[in-house]
Amino acid sequence: MAKKYHVSATVNGDPVEFLCSGQETMLDVLRDRLELTGAKEGCGSGDCGACSVTVDGRLICSCLMLGVEAEGTSIETVEGMADGDQLTPLQRIFLEEEALQCGICTPGVLVAAKALLAKNPDPDETTIRYWLAGNLCRCTGYDKIVRAVQKAAAEMRA
Amino acid sequence: MPNESSFKWVGTRQIRPDGPDKVTGRAKYAADYTMPGMLIGRILRSPHAHARIKSIDTSKAEALAGVKAVVTSADFPELASEMSPNSEMVIDFSDVSNNVMARKKVMYDGHAVAAVAATDAEIAEEALSLIDVVYEVLPHVIDVEEAMAEDAPLLHDGMITEGITPTPTKPSNIAKRVEFRSGDVDKGFAEADVIVERTYKTAAVHQGYIEPHAVLASAAEDGQVQVWVSTQGQFMVRAFCAKVCGLAISQLRVTPAEIGGGFGGKTVVYGEPVAVQLSRKSGKPVRVVMSREEVLRASGPTSGGVVETKVGAKKDGTLVAVDAVLKYQAGAYAGSPIGPGCMCMTAPYEIENVQLIGYDVVSNRPKVAAYRAPGAPISAYAFESALDEVARELNMDPIAIRQKNAVKEGSKTVYGVTFPRIGFEEVLEAAKNSDHFKSPVPEGEGRGLACGFWFNIGGESSAACHLNEDGTVTVISGNPDIGGSRASIALMVAETLGIDYNKVRPIVADTSSIGYNFVTGGSRVTFATGMAAINAAEDVIGQARERAAKIWEIDVDAVTWEDGEARPAGSNAGDHDPMSLADIAKMAPKTGGPINGHGSINAQGAGAGFGCHICDLKVDEGTGHVTVTRYTSIQDVGRAIHPGYVDGQLQGGAAQGIGWAINEEYVYNDDGLLQNAGFLDYRIPVASDLPMIDTVLVEVPNDRHPYGVRGVGEVPIVPPMAAVANAMESATGVRMTSLPMSPPKVLKALEGS
Ligand code: FES
Numbered sequence: 001m002a003k004k005y006h007v008s009a010t011v012n013g014d015p016v017e018f019l020c021s022g023q024e025t026m027l028d029v030l031r032d033r034l035e036l037t038g039a040k041e042g043c044g045s046g047d048c049g050a051c052s053v054t055v056d057g058r059l060i061c062s063c064l065m066l067g068v069e070a071e072g073t074s075i076e077t078v079e080g081m082a083d084g085d086q087l088t089p090l091q092r093i094f095l096e097e098e099a100l101q102c103g104i105c106t107p108g109v110l111v112a113a114k115a116l117l118a119k120n121p122d123p124d125e126t127t128i129r130y131w132l133a134g135n136l137c138r139c140t141g142y143d144k145i146v147r148a149v150q151k152a153a154a155e156m157r158a
Numbered sequence: 159m160p161n162e163s164s165f166k167w168v169g170t171r172q173i174r175p176d177g178p179d180k181v182t183g184r185a186k187y188a189a190d191y192t193m194p195g196m197l198i199g200r201i202l203r204s205p206h207a208h209a210r211i212k213s214i215d216t217s218k219a220e221a222l223a224g225v226k227a228v229v230t231s232a233d234f235p236e237l238a239s240e241m242s243p244n245s246e247m248v249i250d251f252s253d254v255s256n257n258v259m260a261r262k263k264v265m266y267d268g269h270a271v272a273a274v275a276a277t278d279a280e281i282a283e284e285a286l287s288l289i290d291v292v293y294e295v296l297p298h299v300i301d302v303e304e305a306m307a308e309d310a311p312l313l314h315d316g317m318i319t320e321g322i323t324p325t326p327t328k329p330s331n332i333a334k335r336v337e338f339r340s341g342d343v344d345k346g347f348a349e350a351d352v353i354v355e356r357t358y359k360t361a362a363v364h365q366g367y368i369e370p371h372a373v374l375a376s377a378a379e380d381g382q383v384q385v386w387v388s389t390q391g392q393f394m395v396r397a398f399c400a401k402v403c404g405l406a407i408s409q410l411r412v413t414p415a416e417i418g419g420g421f422g423g424k425t426v427v428y429g430e431p432v433a434v435q436l437s438r439k440s441g442k443p444v445r446v447v448m449s450r451e452e453v454l455r456a457s458g459p460t461s462g463g464v465v466e467t468k469v470g471a472k473k474d475g476t477l478v479a480v481d482a483v484l485k486y487q488a489g490a491y492a493g494s495p496i497g498p499g500c501m502c503m504t505a506p507y508e509i510e511n512v513q514l515i516g517y518d519v520v521s522n523r524p525k526v527a528a529y530r531a532p533g534a535p536i537s538a539y540a541f542e543s544a545l546d547e548v549a550r551e552l553n554m555d556p557i558a559i560r561q562k563n564a565v566k567e568g569s570k571t572v573y574g575v576t577f578p579r580i581g582f583e584e585v586l587e588a589a590k591n592s593d594h595f596k597s598p599v600p601e602g603e604g605r606g607l608a609c610g611f612w613f614n615i616g617g618e619s620s621a622a623c624h625l626n627e628d629g630t631v632t633v634i635s636g637n638p639d640i641g642g643s644r645a646s647i648a649l650m651v652a653e654t655l656g657i658d659y660n661k662v663r664p665i666v667a668d669t670s671s672i673g674y675n676f677v678t679g680g681s682r683v684t685f686a687t688g689m690a691a692i693n694a695a696e697d698v699i700g701q702a703r704e705r706a707a708k709i710w711e712i713d714v715d716a717v718t719w720e721d722g723e724a725r726p727a728g729s730n731a732g733d734h735d736p737m738s739l740a741d742i743a744k745m746a747p748k749t750g751g752p753i754n755g756h757g758s759i760n761a762q763g764a765g766a767g768f769g770c771h772i773c774d775l776k777v778d779e780g781t782g783h784v785t786v787t788r789y790t791s792i793q794d795v796g797r798a799i800h801p802g803y804v805d806g807q808l809q810g811g812a813a814q815g816i817g818w819a820i821n822e823e824y825v826y827n828d829d830g831l832l833q834n835a836g837f838l839d840y841r842i843p844v845a846s847d848l849p850m851i852d853t854v855l856v857e858v859p860n861d862r863h864p865y866g867v868r869g870v871g872e873v874p875i876v877p878p879m880a881a882v883a884n885a886m887e888s889a890t891g892v893r894m895t896s897l898p899m900s901p902p903k904v905l906k907a908l909e910g911s
């Protein structure tokens with residue numbers, strides 16, 4: 001049995017503690033130890049963005065971070081996005097604009113889009129496309145995703 | 159067919175029922191399932207392209223603390239050859255078994271040879287490294303034409319080509335030869351004023367769903383097994399696991415999880431029977447999730463192919479003859495989509511003289527699986543490219559030459575079907591009138607256009623419609639929902655019953671909770687399963703009318719169903735207040751008990767679909783990089799039940815096709831090992847690679863469906879490769895005859911021109 005490390009962090013605003021081995025990724029920890037399965041593993045190599053979360057406000061691929069690196073950080077996942085039973089404009093508009101088909105990329109895309117809008121409330125199409133270039137979607141062709149982000153940005157600015 | 163203007167729900171864009179779960183992370187995909195005591199399963203895979211398995215020693219792995227079960231092919235019954243329909247293709251159960259776990263030989267890099275279940279992933283990985291497999295490496299063959307050569311290394315000693323008379327006496331790698339023929343091609347070419355003759359090649363490409371295959375299996379001591387899985391067909395998983403594991407159908411209960419993309423690639427089994435056997439052997443639940451590398455090495459892809467094409471036309475653009483030879487990779491086991499490839503190649507056009515000869519060829523690659531309109535994109539790339547060249551030689555407009563030859567109601571296909579009402583002429587007209595086609599080609603860019611066809615399928619479907627006590631409704635069907643089919647089914651049921659969409663709750667049931675459904679494939683779900691659901695709703699209406707008749711003490715024939723309520727009609731009209739579904743539901747206990755409707759059909763009359771894509775692009779002559787700048791997808795969709803998700807199919811299919819055209823390919827080294835088994839090197843289009851994808855929905859209703867549905871999901875991947883290649887010629891004057899049109903290939907072609 002590999003040695004386990006004790007880690008304390010904040011996830012979606014709540015304090016958490018967990019034990020993990022030195023090999024476990026943050027994605028493994030979220031999914032297998034903290035029962036937060038919203039972040040998905042599409043590749044495990046930093047190429048698909050399905051595992052996107054923010055750590056201290058910074059957008060990362062959680063499959064490229066070790067669980068032990070979470071010590072003292074504050075992590076946000078898709079599960080922490082909605083406000084109680086109210087979807088955020090971004091989430092609601094993704095549904096209204098049909099910006100998902102199978103939905104496996106959606107948690108990562110939402111987390112990434114939220115991080116973009118926090119930095120830039122009025123991104124143009126090219127900015128959105130380059131910002132989301134690390135989030136693969138095989139179903140939609142991105143058209144409706146880009147439109148939904150634009151629309152959400154407009155509503156959030158209003 | 160109901161009058162279009164009277165539709166209240168059909169054709170509207172409602173929020174999908176599974177939507178909130180999918181934007182909050184709550185939706186449960188197969189890899190998200192856990193059970194107490196669950197073990198982690200891992201699969202050991204072949205490091206060779208072709209090798210005999212001399213021995214497998216699992217004793218050290220079994221001895222490792224935390225390992226609870228190890229399986230090899232010895233743990234699976236050896237199956238005799240037995241063909242089974244599988245999506246739009248057929249598959250041999252014995253090949254399925256051998257593909258799931260290699261027996262005697264490994265056939266490709268990544269072929270499964272053994273599997274372990276352990277208490278955690280790290281122990282399972284370590285156990286794999288302790289399994290000792292002794293291989294005798296054999297000569298291998300990757301290229302389809304090399305595999306067809308006389309002296310090629312043989313994959314299967316007993317493979318005698320089907321479809322040739324007299325039957326060959328010697329085995330080869332050619333599993334099957336098919337032939338489609340009409341008229342007399344020699345006579346046709348003699349009449350032709352122009353002839354274009356070219357060979358077009360396509361690379362093997364993967365479906366590329368973002369969710370890797372995942373399954374959780376839990377076997378009980380009485381032999382019952384439960385399975386939660388990412389699949390396009392829970393009934394397929396049940397049937398295949400039963401065969402491969404030697405179980406009765408009734409011993410398996412398979413629940414489809416939310417599915418993270420399939421595109422045809424999840425219409426077969428890989429780790430599912432392995433998880434079942436590991437669970438039976440260990441007595442614990444076992445979860446098997448593929449890595450991305452495993453997905454690329456061992457699941458999917460679709461065939462690469464070689465299509466030798468000769469097209470003849472008269473001066474006025476009339477197509478007079480087509481002669482083609484199609485060679486499709488099947489992967490390591492027989493069964494490429496060569497049949498559909500041939501069927502779809504020339505289907506959009508009336509051509510008197512056609513001869514298509516196809517070969518299904520095995521080589522040391524993973525067994526191909528269905529991929530969106532399987533087979534059609536390969537042959538359409540060839541034909542629509544050649545047709546573009548014919549039009550250029552004749553100085554004809556690309557739409558005009560297609561209009562001149564377009565199939566219509568009554569046209570006969572080379573595969574023997576006479577088209578009913580179809581919408582290809584309307585699609586071409588819409589393309590001609592589109593903003594995109596009418597706008598000038600931007601300076602420095604090229605424009606190309608191509609069409610595509612898919613026949614679509616119907617098939618077996620079951621659905622139930624339960625009237626709840628308060629008048630709301632549950633609709634239960636049995637096809638995994640990949641891109642919005644729950645929404646479309648709920649819309650049609652709401653329309654049929656005349657109640658609010660939000661009062662209809664659709665679910666996708668497990669194999670023990672609804673009758674049989676063929677896989678989600680062939681663009682059949684909204685058509686066939688939708689029709690079963692409509693029948694179930696009509697069954698509810700019939701029963702509701704009976705209950706009203708009983709309450710009113712009149713004949714059931716004197717009760718009509720309008721706007722969601724039972725109304726007395728004829729001489730009784732106005733005698734009683736109408737009763738809503740809610741009123742009838744409330745009275746159900748007193749009038750005969752629960753009201754549940756059922757629909758079971760083998761749907762016929764799937765309407766064929768046609769599309770036309772227009773592509774603008776520019777080429778960086780310094781790097782060979784191709785950028786698509788504008789794209790429009792025009793398609794006859796029959797009737798768009800949920801136009802937003804129909805758009806989504808047109809856009810997503812086009813994006814996949816653009817990837818197929820420009821980036822995607824399997825790259826092998828000299829040892830037959832896959833060199834790009836990851837998303838970094840197997841590069842699917844990302845957001846910054848694509849423009850917006852405009853859509854034009856043409857609606858020529860299919861008269862074999864109550865709401866006019868035609869399948870829409872597959873047609874959109876057929877035209878893009880030729881649309882891009884045709885635009886490339888416009889932009890550069892260079893004809894690309896081999897996919898992908900990746901920067902090094904484009905540079906080389908530009909230099910050679
Ligand atoms: S799973 Fe982390 S980037 Fe793909």
Ligand code: FES
Pocket residue numbers: 099100101102103104105106136137138139140368418419
């Ligand atoms: S919706 Fe399926 S991958 Fe994006």
